[in-house]
Amino acid sequence: MKKIIHKVFTAWHFEDEEKWINKMAAKGLNLTDVGVAKYVFEEGLPGEYQYRVELLENLPTHPESERYIRFMEEMGAEYVASVSRWVYFRKKAEDEPFELYSDMDSRVAHLRRINILLVFLFIFEVWAGVFNLVVGIAYGMAINVIIACIPLILALCIIPGIIRSVRKYRRLKREREIRE
Amino acid sequence: MESIALTEAVYYILLSLDTPLHGYGIMQNTERLSNGRVRLAAGTLYGALNTLLEKGWIKALPGSGSSRKKEYLLTETGRNVVMTEIARLKELLHNGEEITGGWTDEKNNS
Numbered sequence: 001m002k003k004i005i006h007k008v009f010t011a012w013h014f015e016d017e018e019k020w021i022n023k024m025a026a027k028g029l030n031l032t033d034v035g036v037a038k039y040v041f042e043e044g045l046p047g048e049y050q051y052r053v054e055l056l057e058n059l060p061t062h063p064e065s066e067r068y069i070r071f072m073e074e075m076g077a078e079y080v081a082s083v084s085r086w087v088y089f090r091k092k093a094e095d096e097p098f099e100l101y102s103d104m105d106s107r108v109a110h111l112r113r114i115n116i117l118l119v120f121l122f123i124f125e126v127w128a129g130v131f132n133l134v135v136g137i138a139y140g141m142a143i144n145v146i147i148a149c150i151p152l153i154l155a156l157c158i159i160p161g162i163i164r165s166v167r168k169y170r171r172l173k174r175e176r177e178i179r180e
Numbered sequence: 181m182e183s184i185a186l187t188e189a190v191y192y193i194l195l196s197l198d199t200p201l202h203g204y205g206i207m208q209n210t211e212r213l214s215n216g217r218v219r220l221a222a223g224t225l226y227g228a229l230n231t232l233l234e235k236g237w238i239k240a241l242p243g244s245g246s247s248r249k250k251e252y253l254l255t256e257t258g259r260n261v262v263m264t265e266i267a268r269l270k271e272l273l274h275n276g277e278e279i280t281g282g283w284t285d286e287k288n289n290s
Contacts, residue, residue, distance in 0.1 A: 054223065068226055074203055074249050075222035102221035103189050109227070180187055 003029060003041045011114055011121075012161035014053050014086075021051045021088070034081045034088055049090040050098040052077075055113050056085045085117075104176045111169040118162045125155035186265050189220055189228055194254060194262050197238050202249040203229070237261055 009017035021031050021039070028046035031039060058065045060082045069079050072089055077098065080088040091098040101107050129152035136144030186194070189210075196209040206229075207220045220228075229252065232238045237258035241251040254262070 071203055071226050072222050075207065075225070076204070077222060096219065099219075099221040100223035102219055102224045103187060105187065106221075106224045106227050110223075 001043045002032075003043070005039045005041065006037055007039060008037045010161055011055075011118060012165045014055070014114070018051060018053045021053070025049050025051055025090075025093075031080055031088060031090070034083050034086075036083060047093055050093045051080070051088060051090045052098060052100050054087050054089065054100055055110065055117065056087055057113060059085055060087055103180060104172060105180075108169065108172050108176060111165065111172060115162070115165050115169055118158060118165055122155055122158045122162060125151040125158065127151075129155060185268065186261070187228075188218055189224055190232065191262075191265060192218055193220070193225070193228055193232065194237065194258055197252050197254040197258070200241055200251040200253045202251045204249070206252070232258070 007020070009020075024031065024039075024041055026047050028044055028048075029041040030044040030049055031051060032042045033040035056062075056065050056068065060066070060069065065087075069087070073079060077089045077091045080090050082088065089098075089100070101110065129148045129150075132144045132148035132151070136142065136146075136148060192210040192213060193206055195213065196206045201209060203222070203225055207222075207225060210218050210220050229238070233240060233252075235257075236255055238252045239255050241253055243250070
């Protein structure tokens with residue numbers, strides 16, 4: 001039986017998202033598809049799968065991503081679904097713990113990708129806000145000024161995310177200076 | 181050759197590729213060599229293999245018939261890197277043992 005749950009996880013909470021998906025899997029609800037703030041689960045055996053979420057460098061349809069996904073499948077993981085550059089993998093839980101990374105360098109690189117995404121989103125939102133604001137003021141259109149508030153508020157919401165994510169990245173990088 | 185410290189993952193990947201292996205084989209071999217201590221995760225292994233290919237320390241073997249899985253093998257450059265690394269590790273071990281060797285004596289004397 002299918003179960004659809006709508007839930008929002010921000011990019012800097014991807015680890016919480018992963019935990020939540022794994023908690024569902026432990027209860028016997030296995031993720032089979034994802035959308036924007038949408039998760040499709042199918043009933044199965046509790047604890048059958050372990051899930052991992054990863055931000056790829058390119059879209060899943062990009063040849064490089066296709067190579068990566070094929071490699072993951074050769075290594076015994078199963079590609080479940082994706083939303084933009086976020087991909088969801090799973091592996092039968094009977095094997096050893098399912099991890100995507102076993103060294104700090106790859107974890108640091110992954111966090112860096114997330115940071116770049118957040119900064120890019122921030123710049124885009126600010127740009128969209130300022131653009132609407134300028135148009136609204138220049139042409140005296142109140143509607144644009146109101147619309148401008150949406151991306152500007154979103155930009156403000158991203159700031160704590162960036163701070164949190166950059167801190168985590170720096171902590172890991174400092175740690176990397178003394179160990180692998 | 182420039183002396184660089186290899187990561188544990190890279191060191192074991194290079195050693196494993198003394199014979200042609202595909203990704204899963206490298207993972208299994210590394211686990212066997214390290215008595216289960218070093219477990220290469222797929223994402224880490226993928227990144228390392230690409231970097232090693234770029235550096236020319238390993239090469240991908242042309243597709244071997246029925247199996248679509250890509251196999252890799254250590255190159256001559258890769259062998260030199262491993263030899264340099266072993267010399268570096270010997271130095272680390274030698275210095276470590278020489279200094280800590282005195283520690284047990286001190287304990288026995290006191």
